[in-house]
Amino acid sequence: MFMAMPAQAQLLKWGVKGGVNMTKIDWDGGYKGNKDNSTGFFIGPMAEFTIPIVGLGVDGALLFSQRGKDEVKQTGLEVPVNLKYTIGLGSLLGIYVAAGPDFFFDFKKKDYVDRKKAQVALNLGAGVKLLKHLQVGVTYQLPMGDSFTWKNAGDAIGAKNKTWQVSAAYLF
Template sequence: MKKVFFLSLFLALIVIMPAEAQFKLGIRAGANMSSLKFNKEVKSSNVAGFTGGVMAEFIIPGLGFGLDGAVMYTRRGSELKFSDIVDAVGNVIGSNKSTTKLDYIEIPVNLKYKLGLSLVKPYIFAGPSFAFLVGDKISEGFKERNFDTSINVGAGLELLGKVQISAQYGWGLNKTLKVKTLDETLNGKNRYWTITAAYLF
């Protein structure tokens, strides 16, 4: 139902957007720092990843409001550490560590507001992101989910009407990865920072 709702909202906004709206295509690339937030005590460290793809922007002249959408390849993951391994007298002799890598085709759809300045235009944006898993590198015992939904919030600057530099934070809404231990099942959700640069044609 969530997927149907967000898709319907996106299509409705396109339909009602006036014909004079400014439409631009571009390419976007950047880096992200991501981790997995678990429902229990699991130490999770950020890992670096790459993102890149194509984008489109619709802005209503005079109002500064519009839509920003893209189709991106994105790699996310996390370095995980579970409970330490101890010997019979309580000495730490090792730890359970695992690094996960998850590759997605991601489709973010953001509402965008851009200030109408001349050379440098600050902007803010927020919206959902739909990611489809296309590859992974995970340890035995982990179970990944093939579809991920997130909410993104960010800000950026547009230079000379051609170059956009932005930063955003994303919250995963569904359980991305799970692993069963001896006592319970642990579920992780994506969390990530992303910095990108885009060139608009």
């Protein structure tokens, strides 16, 4: 019989995280520019600190991340920091929810696209922990401001990259 209890684990774990970014542009002011979904990726080291028995913890990562496409492609360093709550369903399975800020630092800059060098988003996510080492999750990133400004349309038009992430992580 399964009993829902906060998951137990060692305090600090290190690992690697990677996955797919699925981004859609939300243009300001009703502009009807390209709103097609685009696909990118992210990968990098991560750490997770969990309080035993309680199931509450924090995770963070340093991710090389690419999102968007064509002229508005963004490539940079992504630093998500999430408060995470895990409920264990037996010793081999756990379910988690997570939320927290996501910081993105863009590496590129073009003349007609003014990319924000630093961006902040709110992460909302959930997933499963399998076999004490593997995590699979889905996260939605809600940007707190414009991701870039398009200058080639006469007037400057702001836009936000709204991103779904599907990730897998392996913790040692």
